[in-house]
Amino acid sequence: MSLTSAYLRSALFLLTALVLHLALFSDLRVLGVAPEVPLAIAVTAGLVGGPERGAIAGFAIGLGIDLYLPTLFGLSALIYTVWGYTVGLLEERIFRSAWWINVLVTAAATAGGLLVYAVLGELLGEVNLYTDRLYTVMGVAAAYNLVLSLPLLGLWHWSWPRLLGEER
Amino acid sequence: MATGTRTGRSRFTLIFLLLTSATLITLDARDFEPLQRTEETLSDLISPLRSGADRVFEPVGDAWAGVTGYDELESENEALRQELQKLEGQQILDSDAAIRLESLLDVLGLPYVQDIPNVVGEVVTANVGNFDRYSVQINRGAEDGIRNGMPVVTRGGLIGRIDGDPGRGHSRVTLLTDPSFEVGVLVVGTEDVALASGGGHGEPLMVTKGLEIDTEVAVGDEVVTSGVDRSRYPPGIPIGTVTDIDFDEARLLQLLTVVPSANTDSLSFVTVLLYDPLEDG
Numbered sequence: 001m002s003l004t005s006a007y008l009r010s011a012l013f014l015l016t017a018l019v020l021h022l023a024l025f026s027d028l029r030v031l032g033v034a035p036e037v038p039l040a041i042a043v044t045a046g047l048v049g050g051p052e053r054g055a056i057a058g059f060a061i062g063l064g065i066d067l068y069l070p071t072l073f074g075l076s077a078l079i080y081t082v083w084g085y086t087v088g089l090l091e092e093r094i095f096r097s098a099w100w101i102n103v104l105v106t107a108a109a110t111a112g113g114l115l116v117y118a119v120l121g122e123l124l125g126e127v128n129l130y131t132d133r134l135y136t137v138m139g140v141a142a143a144y145n146l147v148l149s150l151p152l153l154g155l156w157h158w159s160w161p162r163l164l165g166e167e168r
Numbered sequence: 169m170a171t172g173t174r175t176g177r178s179r180f181t182l183i184f185l186l187l188t189s190a191t192l193i194t195l196d197a198r199d200f201e202p203l204q205r206t207e208e209t210l211s212d213l214i215s216p217l218r219s220g221a222d223r224v225f226e227p228v229g230d231a232w233a234g235v236t237g238y239d240e241l242e243s244e245n246e247a248l249r250q251e252l253q254k255l256e257g258q259q260i261l262d263s264d265a266a267i268r269l270e271s272l273l274d275v276l277g278l279p280y281v282q283d284i285p286n287v288v289g290e291v292v293t294a295n296v297g298n299f300d301r302y303s304v305q306i307n308r309g310a311e312d313g314i315r316n317g318m319p320v321v322t323r324g325g326l327i328g329r330i331d332g333d334p335g336r337g338h339s340r341v342t343l344l345t346d347p348s349f350e351v352g353v354l355v356v357g358t359e360d361v362a363l364a365s366g367g368g369h370g371e372p373l374m375v376t377k378g379l380e381i382d383t384e385v386a387v388g389d390e391v392v393t394s395g396v397d398r399s400r401y402p403p404g405i406p407i408g409t410v411t412d413i414d415f416d417e418a419r420l421l422q423l424l425t426v427v428p429s430a431n432t433d434s435l436s437f438v439t440v441l442l443y444d445p446l447e448d449g
Contacts, residue, residue: 019221020221022222024221026296026297027225027233033298059189068296070303071299071300073193073207074188074192075193078186081182081185082186085178085182118299121299
């Protein structure tokens with residue numbers, strides 16, 4: 001598979017994930033909380049592709065979801081970039097992960113990402129982010145992303161098979 | 169060596185993306201128009217894909233809402249049943265209740281919409297994230313005459329206002345339950361203009377400013393928009409009913425709890441009043 005083909009697959013994957021999140025996953029709420037698909041995308045990209053691809057995927061999906069959120073444009077992109085990069089770095093240097101560690105890391109990173117999002121958003125003047133409900137959101141979204149992480153990890157492996165093979 | 173080069177490149181990529189994000193945040197905070205136009209264009213490009221996916225997955229979302237919201241629906245039905253019984257009982261006991269009900273229905277019959285041009289829009293997305301519980305997106309925008317700040321109503325009364333510059337064919341509505349939402353109100357039968365603000369998801373509105381302590385207000389009184397000079401809302405739009413009255417002795421004010429007359433939980437269609445206080449007021 002050529003480099004172009006890998007990038008096209010990644011772009012297609014990101015666009016499909018964004019549309020599915022908007023049309024389907026955002027409606028599948030438990031206790032009023034929807035899965036954080038874009039955040040799971042950034043984290044799993046970091047776990048599978050390393051820090052650089054994690055950052056790029058996080059930035060791209062973050063910008064996409066920012067189009068539909070009332071918060072500042074670029075806020076999700078900023079946090080997902082950092083999260084994709086950090087998780088990718090940890091994976092490279094510490095985890096060297098088994099699949100079940102990746103699943104747990106996705107859940108923990110989802111909860112952490114939401115906390116950072118709420119705190120940073122409030123610092124930037126947004127309202128209604130750091131509320132009593134935040135911990136419920138973190139818990140439910142983490143559980144949701146725990147389930148979603150397996151197919152997402154598989155889809156990233158599908159997007160970058162040759163690139164990953166060459167690097168290893 | 170190769171690993172070192174890759175690490176250096178990934179750091180460069182990270183810094184570049186962070187700077188880009190920070191720049192976008194800064195420009196958005198300053199309402200930089202070209203950025204807003206770009207956002208609209210990108211959103212419009214994704215829109216057909218999203219509409220198609222919405223149509224495909226709508227039954228799934230509905231089925232999920234049916235399963236997860238069943239208990240809520242049942243208790244809501246029970247509450248409505250009790251309310252109905254109370255109304256029926258009251259009607260038998262006191263014939264004035266019938267007159268009151270009739271006048272209430274007159275108020276709720278959207279007479280305020282008749283004189284004001286309006287556009288009916290469909291709610292296309294309730295909320296896509298976990299932090300935007302106070303806004304919905306509708307499929308009407310600038311090309312339909314919608315502008316920032318215009319009031320949005322349903323048959324029940326005011327539900328919010330247009331938030332920010334709308335896209336060509338879509339716009340965002342901030343709901344009146346948003347704690348940062350404020351609207352000038354009047355308790356029907358009084359002359360004090362007060363300020364009501366959102367109380368959060370599923371919570372009543374609070375009137376905390378402007379209502380003198382000696383103004384006669386009773387539980388059950390109707391609250392409507394005041395429409396005073398330069399208000400962004402026309403007068404007389406139903407807001408809700410007073411359910412509790414408290415007193416702030418220090419400030420000599422009355423504090424009201426107002427249950428909204430319009431339900432913002434399951435919105436399908438809304439009406440945007442093309443109201444410009446400078447032209448229409």
